[in-house]
Every structure is written in C-alpha cells, then in structure tokens.
Amino acid sequence: MPPDDYNSPPDTDAPRPRIGDWGAAEPELDYDPDAVPVVYPVAALWCWRCGETAAPVAGRCPWCNTWTDGEPPRREPEPVRRSDDEPEDDWHTDTARYAIPVRRPYPIPPVVIVVLAYFGLLGTLVVCSVIAALRGATTTDEIQEAQAFVEVASTLLTLVSLALVWSRARQKVPDGTMALTWVTSVPVLFALLCLNLLFFTFLRELLRPLGVIEPERMKMTLATVLLICVQPAIVEELFFRQMTLGVLRKSMNMHLAVWLTAAAFAAAHLGNILGMPYLFLVGAFLGYARVYGGLTLAMVLHFVHNFAVVAYDAWR
Template sequence: MPPHDHDRAVDSDLPPALAAWEVVEPAPGPAARAVFCRRCGETSEPVANCCPWCGAWLVGDPPVVAPVYVPEDEPEDEWHTRAADAAAERYAPRRGAAPLVPPLVVVFVSYGLLLGSLILFLVFAVLFGLTNEEDQHAGLAVVEAIDAVLAVAGLGLVWNTAKQKLPGGTMWLTWLTAFPVLFVLLCLNLAYITFLRELLRPLGAPEPQKMKLTLVTVLLVCAQPAIVEELFFRQMTLGVFRKSMNLHLAVWATAGLFAFAHLANPIGMPYLFLAGGAFGYARAFGGLTLAMVLHFVHNFAVVAYDALK
C-alpha cells in the first residue's frame, strides 16, 4: 500500500538519510459494531480497533510500523525511536490511569484473608469443642461477617476492572436454561454424597449431623453465601481474571478457588468445583442476579433435603 501523508510520523529534525516511518494499515474493517473478544469474553464496540476491556486487537489485521527508507550505513539513533513511537502511538488503545493496587493482588490478598478466617474458625471450633448448634451458628456468623467485609472492600478497590458486560441476546436464554442445569447439578450432588456415604460407612465414618430448616440456617447457609460468595468469586474474582485470560479459563480458575475455600467440606470440593463453574457461566451470560439466585436455590434445596429426609 503506498504511503499517505497522514500515515507518516515525520520529525522536522530528521536527517536527510531517514525519510519517515510509515504505518502500513490493514484493509478497512466493517463499520463500528459490537464485537466478541475471544481473549476476555466481552462483547463491545472496538476502540481504535481494540477491545476496550483487555486491549486485544479485534478488527482485521493489526497495523505494522515499518521504516520507509533507512540506508545500511545509517546507524540507529534517537530519530528512529522518536518517529516510530509517534507512528505507533496513533493506534495505541486509550487506557485509564493504573490502579493504586494491582487488581490481581487485591484478589489474592482478599482470598488469603478469607481462607485465614476459615482456618481460624476451624481451629477455634476444635480447641473449644464447638459441638453445640447455637455455638456453631454464632461462630459461622462471625466468619461470614468477616467474609462480607472482605468481599465489599475488595470489590470496591477493583470495581473498574471487575465490571462485566453481558453479551447481547444471551441473558434470557441463560435464565431459561439455568434452572434445568441446576436440577441436574442437584441430582449429581445427591448421587455423589450418597456414593461417598456408602463408601465410607464400612470404615466407621460417622454420620454427618443433620441440618434443621430454620430461619437462622436459611440466612447463614443459603442467603449469606448466595450474596457474599457471588460478590467475591463471580463478580470480583471472575471479573478481574477475565481481563487477563480467556473467559473459560477464568470461569474454571474461579471455580477452583471457590471449591478450595470450602475447607470444612473437603470431600465435597470436586462437586463444588463443578457447581462453581456453572455459577460462573451463569454470571458471564446471565448476570450477577442469576448467579445469586441459583446459589440460593441450590443451598436451600440441599438444606431442605437434609432436614426433611
């Protein structure tokens, strides 16, 4: 493609041996419209042909900055660098100021504090023998209050990064299919728990304590996790991960952290990993409200089944 005047970044102080630097543009792409980004999973209108979320090139082939004429005997000098930078800057995506604390650091520090609060509660329960249901609920309420503070504080620090846009036309279809998928998950959960109990029964494993379907149980086991855990994992963690990796990898990486956070239920982690992935896709394509509703219905169904069986 022949050079154009407006595509040249020419410095008036350039020596005669260096003519200019040329931006070799790709063929013109389609008019501005929403484009799906395979890197971060966002659907949005390109800004300077790039994804406004992660900076990946979206429309056509990226431009190439190449020298028009540089003699072999002309050494590299500051004019080369200045001209190339001026040409490349034209296509650089506009980004906001860097956050004070990197979002990934906020996510992992918050996650470490969350695990620390759970470990302290488990150690406290073992040392002081918290077998009474009321004492367990009191300790769980304290831990969940700490988790709520961590989720809100962490999300506040990374909100601009953790924001997630829904792809066009996916919300209602996701809502319609989410509850049949949830029913399948609950059936898998029942089959998995039944299998484990039968497997461990000959080894003398004690029967788990049955949960009671009370207002306190619903608040502590169903409502609080549905709100706080979804804010922490599916809004903050997934939102930050999506800006640095593929959507599917971000969903399952978040699901892994979600499963490992249930330290008090280690044998349930494989199933929780699967459920966390389902909640992640519900958030990505149906919205945060859908993920919260699914989480609440899931936990309520488990508690109700355990209490009424």
C-alpha cells in the same frame, strides 16, 4: 532563422507538467483547520480473550486491552487542545492534536488484590475453625455462632476488596443471551442437585464400613437459611463470580477464567473437603450463568441450590 522557443505558442501535443515536476504548480487544498473531524461509527466486535462484545478503541478491546481479531474499523482519537503556556509548534500551530485515551493504572494491580483477598478469606476460615476447636464448640448453636463470625468477616472483606477493583471487575452480558440462559439454567440446576444426591449417598455408603460418623442433620430454621442460603448466595457470588471472575477475564480467556474461579470456589470450602469435586462443577455452572445470564441469575441459582440441599438434609 530558427523559431524562438521562448516566444512561440505552446505545443498542444506536448505532455502537461505533472505534480511534483520542477516548475509545476501545486494544487490548492481546501483545508479548514477549525473543521470538526468526522468520526465514523465503530462496529462492536467479540473479544477472543475476555469474551466481551464492545467497539474497539484504537484496535484494542476496551475491557481487556488486547488486540481484536481481524482488521477492526479504526476510531478517531479524541482531540487534545494545546494550552497557552505550551511552546509553539511550527508545524501544527493551527490544528488540534490527538491522543488515544489511556486507562488510569491502579496503584495495586487488581489481580494482586484478588489474590490477597482470597488468602485473607481462607485465613479467616482457618482461624475461626481453630478457635472453635479450642473452645470445644460441638453444639449446633456454638457452630452457628462461629459460622456467623466467619460470614461477617468475609462480607466485610468482600465489600472492601470489590470496591478497590470495581471498575476492573465489571462484566457485560452479551446481547441476546440472558433470556436463553435463564431458561436453560433450570434443568441444569436440577441435574446438579440429582448429582449431589448420588454423590453424597455414594460417599456415605463408602465411608460407613470405615466407622466414619455421619454428620448431624441440618435443621430448617431461620438461622440456617440466613447462614447457608442467603449470605453465601450474595457474598460468595460477589467475591467469586463478580470480583474474581471479572478481574481474571481481563487477563486471560473467558473459559479459563470461569474454571479457575470454580477451582478457587471449591477450595474455599475447607469444611467440605470430600465435596470439593462436586463444588467445582457447581462453581463452573454459576460462572457461566454469571457470564451469559448476569449476576442476579448466579445469586438466585446459588440460593435455590443451597436451600434445596438444606431442605433435603432436614426432611430426609
């Protein structure tokens, strides 16, 4: 009589059923829907486009939203709890849903605000120059009065436009670069001042045979220091190195943003067309000083540069 397969003891040599086989028992999972998800620390990475060093969010730079290099550590998204008035979900009724935090969009793109502010600045300079020419402003007091009006208008324009894009214009100085940048900026500034002396001396000697009248020397007065040294060191740095450079760094490579800002800075000096090549280099120097040394360093260097130029022109 053949053995009864249904009542015989199991064969120990027979292969055991695997998970997924028909009739195999599924293992019970120890799952707690109320458990808090574990968030592992995320290493800070250097962004190739904006030059910032920060922990990536969902594989993207939190400053410019570009993909970071390599395979960055993943960050667990923030939990978003379902409200009571939402329809029930048969599959996820007991678990928290997750969403990646998204930056709130601007009503007007920050780049557009920067471009409009820049052309507004140029328009203020042109209009004021035309009014001063029509009024026949030739004395030092009349020229300083027109210059004061331009600087008040540029200050208001800078503060308003910077307030509109402040969260986009913020810049973080890389760790460990500030002290070195402060130290190395002193000899670089001295070299630029020497280049300034040679450049404008060469221009005067080149234009003298052509009958070009040499501009009147500046006088070291309180009004001159405020209008040429203090106000540009603060307002121009806020406009170009904080707002313009900060916004451009979120849209392109950091070095390209520095040199584009330097070009805009040089072109804004409409009253010194011959000095634009030199001002282009100064703008790049101040841009890198802002990136690696902070806004205060850029303001101090700008003030020292202008003060040295005014002092040399007054006492030479």
